[in-house]
Amino acid sequence: MRAANAxxxxxxxxxxxxxxxxxVHSFDGVWVLNEGxxxxxxxxxxxxxxxxxxxGLSVDGGTVxxxxxxxxxxxxxxxxxxxxxxRALPPKLGADGWPEEAAVRRAARAAVRxxxxxxxxxxxxxxxxxxxxxxxxxxxxxxxxxxxxxxxxAWYAAAAEGGGRRPILIGADPEFALLTPxxxxxxxxxxxxxxxxxxxxxxxxxxxxxxxxxxxELRPAPAETPAxxxxxxxxxxxxxxxxIGDPSLRWVAGAMPLPGxxxxxxxxxxxxxxxxxLLRMLDSCAAYPLALVEDPAGRGxxxxxxxxxxxxxxxxxxxxxxxxxxxxxxxxxxxxxxxxALLCAREALRIPxxxxxxxRFAEAYYAGDRAELAGCLDGVYSAIAATESYxxxxxxxxxxxxxxxRGKTWDESVDIRGKWRMxx
Numbered sequence: 001m002r003a004a005n006a007x008x009x010x011x012x013x014x015x016x017x018x019x020x021x022x023x024v025h026s027f028d029g030v031w032v033l034n035e036g037x038x039x040x041x042x043x044x045x046x047x048x049x050x051x052x053x054x055x056g057l058s059v060d061g062g063t064v065x066x067x068x069x070x071x072x073x074x075x076x077x078x079x080x081x082x083x084x085x086x087r088a089l090p091p092k093l094g095a096d097g098w099p100e101e102a103a104v105r106r107a108a109r110a111a112v113r114x115x116x117x118x119x120x121x122x123x124x125x126x127x128x129x130x131x132x133x134x135x136x137x138x139x140x141x142x143x144x145x146x147x148x149x150x151x152x153x154a155w156y157a158a159a160a161e162g163g164g165r166r167p168i169l170i171g172a173d174p175e176f177a178l179l180t181p182x183x184x185x186x187x188x189x190x191x192x193x194x195x196x197x198x199x200x201x202x203x204x205x206x207x208x209x210x211x212x213x214x215x216x217e218l219r220p221a222p223a224e225t226p227a228x229x230x231x232x233x234x235x236x237x238x239x240x241x242x243x244i245g246d247p248s249l250r251w252v253a254g255a256m257p258l259p260g261x262x263x264x265x266x267x268x269x270x271x272x273x274x275x276x277x278l279l280r281m282l283d284s285c286a287a288y289p290l291a292l293v294e295d296p297a298g299r300g301x302x303x304x305x306x307x308x309x310x311x312x313x314x315x316x317x318x319x320x321x322x323x324x325x326x327x328x329x330x331x332x333x334x335x336x337x338x339x340x341a342l343l344c345a346r347e348a349l350r351i352p353x354x355x356x357x358x359x360r361f362a363e364a365y366y367a368g369d370r371a372e373l374a375g376c377l378d379g380v381y382s383a384i385a386a387t388e389s390y391x392x393x394x395x396x397x398x399x400x401x402x403x404x405x406r407g408k409t410w411d412e413s414v415d416i417r418g419k420w421r422m423x424x
Contacts, residue, residue, distance in 0.1 A: 036119020255298025
């Protein structure tokens with residue numbers, strides 16, 4: 001790591017001061033970790049709690065007596081230290097570096113999300129587990145030790161050296177729902193097997209204490225291009241049609257085609273390092289434009305689903321970005337989501353400056369304020385259009401931005417098979 005006045009393209013710096021002493025926006029090509037450090041340090045606890053609640057996290061409002069409290073140190077989206085306050089022995093960690101106990105893992109995940117919501121990449125959070133095992137964020141703050149800085153520097157050097165050696169693959173697991181002529185939900189488990197096995201199946205949802213399988217999920221093979229992945233999706237839709245075989249049912253997708261039924265369009269990425277910078281780029285370049293074209297009812301999906309920066313590590317070594325609604329509404333929406341995800345994965349460590357990082361856009365996203373959120377489009381478009389990856393992907397991306405600029409939204413009541421050129 002070098003002094004701030006010596007950094008240049010390809011470097012990374014960590015903001016640690018409570019003052020705006022480092023002009024973080026003046027460095028082209030530099031990854032600024034903890035860009036939100038000054039704001040987070042100056043922010044009162046009530047404002048931090050508001051941001052956490054906005055992102056779907058539980059906070060301690062004085063009504064819950066926690067059974068256990070953990071101090072979790074986070075470096076680049078992963079726990080570097082987990083300690084139970086008041087206990088000498090730390091929780092047991094697995095080979096992946098995360099706690100083995102499911103409840104403690106939830107606490108660590110909540111710590112990552114709490115820091116992310118404050119614009120932090122390195123820091124510490126205190127998270128309680130209630131008697132029922134619910135993770136409750138008590139506090140979080142930027143905290144950078146010499147060891148953390150050195151650890152990140154070593155990781156960054158290895159990531160930069162290994163860039164481009166592995167092909168970047170994109171995959172997905174989009175959801176759709178089946179509606180009867182009366183507009184009622186037909187459980188997908190009636191037609192598909194339950195659980196995650198197979199290329200198509202019924203996805204689980206917990207209602208009360210009961211696990212049900214109401215929505216259908218596709219699991220296409222990953223691909224290197226948006227067109228190839230879209231072709232894999234279409235093949236699975238055709239296979240699903242053979243399994244369903246009921247012409248009276250309407251297939252719907254989007255964010256919330258039925259009140260209370262939230263659908264997701266998760267994107268899988270492998271071959272690119274998972275970083276807070278990549279997640280924030282996906283938020284700005286994919287989540288914001290898609291929020292502008294989704295059905296207005298999609299606002300109800302957030303924040304329980306669709307939280308910014310929502311991700312999950314995958315056994316294949318990559319991760320899934322879980323923020324997006326189900327882009328199965330059309331091949332055009334699907335290819336736009338694939339292309340933007342691919343561009344972000346390729347360019348995250350070398351894009352000069354992340355677009356749409358202003359707090360007002362995150363606020364507008366969660367509030368469903370389209371007029372305010374639309375103010376990010378020009379900046380986002382300019383940033384991605386200047387990348388090396390854009391020319392080959394522009395034909396997939398530009399229709400989405402054109403629709404967002406014109407205020408067009410998709411109709412979640414329409415049967416998706418028509419757009420995918422399948423027989424109704």
